[in-house]
Amino acid sequence: MRVRFERVTKRFGSHVAADAIDLEIDAGECLVLVGPSGCGKTTVLRLLAGLESADAGRIRIGDRVVNDVPPAERDVAMVFQNYALYPHFSVFDNIAFPLRTRSVARVEIESRVIAAARRLGLDDLLERKPGQLSGGQQQRVALARALVRSPAVYLMDEPLSNLDAQLRRQMRTDLKSLQQELKTTMVYVTHDQAEAMTLGSRVAIMQRGRIVQTGPPLELYRNPSHRFVATFLGSPAMNIVAETPSIDLGVRPEDVELSRTPLGDGWREARVVVVEPMGNETIATVELDGMRVVARGGAEPIARAGDKVWMRFVRERVMYFDRVTGDRVKGATATTQNAVEDTEHN
Ligand SMILES: Nc1ncnc2c1ncn2[C@@H]1O[C@H](COP(=O)(O)OP(=O)(O)OP(=O)(O)O)[C@@H](O)[C@H]1O
Ligand SMILES: [Mg+2]
Structure with a gap:
């Protein structure tokens, strides 16, 4: 009924x-x-x-x-x-x-x-x-x-x-x-x-x-409408990193790519903190600029704790949230991501 x-x-x-x-x-x-x-x-x-x-x-x-x-x-x-x-x-x-x-x-x-x-x-x-x-x-x-x-x-x-x-x-x-x-x-x-x-x-x-x-x-x-929904669903949880003073960037672990070598634009150097091999996939926690990001990768770990790796977010999958209210901010996408990369290259 x-x-x-x-x-x-x-x-x-x-x-x-x-x-x-x-x-x-x-x-x-x-x-x-x-x-x-x-x-x-x-x-x-x-x-x-x-x-x-x-x-x-x-x-x-x-x-x-x-x-x-x-x-x-x-x-x-x-x-x-x-x-x-x-x-x-x-x-x-x-x-x-x-x-x-x-x-x-x-x-x-x-x-x-x-x-x-x-x-x-x-x-x-x-x-x-x-x-x-x-x-x-x-x-x-x-x-x-x-x-x-x-x-x-x-x-x-x-x-x-x-x-x-x-x-x-x-x-x-x-x-x-x-x-x-x-x-x-x-x-x-x-x-x-x-x-x-x-x-x-x-x-x-x-x-x-x-x-x-x-x-x-x-x-x-x-398509979560709020940071709370975005971080509640999914395990490991979506990464939330401070993007600008007013905006949080959210990226799911499966949308974080790691590589032993930089493959082009947008790759940033990071250090591996923890590697968790699950058998069917690998969960890796990396650190860069004092922030930690969790990545989900294939069955075979590509690095060990302490290694240097290169990291990139899959840009089309990145989401933005209002830092204070947690509401999803749409349309902020490419510009803020570019801003990060510009800062990188300066
Ligand atoms: N009989 C009651 N008297 C006073 N406060 C209550 C009573 N029952 C629930 N609450 C309060 O209402 C809120 C919601 O409680 P509820 O039991 O619905 O939560 P819940 O989502 O089921 O939590 P949990 O996952 O821990 O079971 C809590 O803050 C709880 O302390
Ligand atoms: Mg209950």
Whole structure:
């Protein structure tokens, strides 16, 4: 079902946790809400679930305004950030819980619980109590408890945060394929930029209670409207260097070229500080004029720490931001870059 936030504000005392949020999530879409700790992600989910009430604005699920609808009647299934399980219930009973409270028939409960458990690799753990599970297994039980239902909307609050890197990576793919299969509207909260890039058909980036930019992940990556968005998406993060007293230059690590020899105009001498071979690529940190720049290169490192190298930014990929507001400055491109090179050559 479609979800809409219309200028929704939530305050805790004088703190504005959600500031005039406008957000539209299409039926069947997975929208990822991403941003640093404390920016208001959980608050937005809790507002949608009905666990917090909005101070201003309207929230709609489908065509219905749900501001005054109690949580149980909103037909949303939420995976909480701290995935509280019932400690005295078995895994089976934890997963079955939302079906029992909705008086689903016994045989149906059994088949749905088993299907959800199988999907999350929990079939052998159904008799255990949460205390006998690892953190990652507990988190999967919490996911299964949401998946066992067929709600109008799934709300997921960092559902993979407790898994090790490999399992997290795999669950990310599984969740995406599951969402594509179920076509249930989903709002997925994370502070992990990789999850944001890969899971959502669209991403909304939050900072201090506000949504800074919303759009398809690649569009935000390639065309950020703000320095915050530019540096939040991508790992290693976009390099930001002082260009002029009022403008910051941003360049992604993959748009920084390194060479053992200068290949023409625009190459500057730098010193390699750190080399991180990743197997499939190499991340190198170089230093020039007291600033550090991170470059992403091929599998084979071209230099070692301490070496002298030549560096160049891929000019068409460079972005500019207002130093104070962080807003993207367009049209400043070639001139400022030329200015740098002119200074170089003088
Ligand atoms: N019940 C509450 N009372 C007072 N302040 C609150 C309450 N809940 C949240 N806040 C504050 O509102 C802000 C947003 O909190 P929220 O939990 O939405 O952040 P978040 O983006 O989910 O962060 P994290 O990534 O750490 O989970 C924070 O500054 C938080 O301290
Ligand atoms: Mg949170």
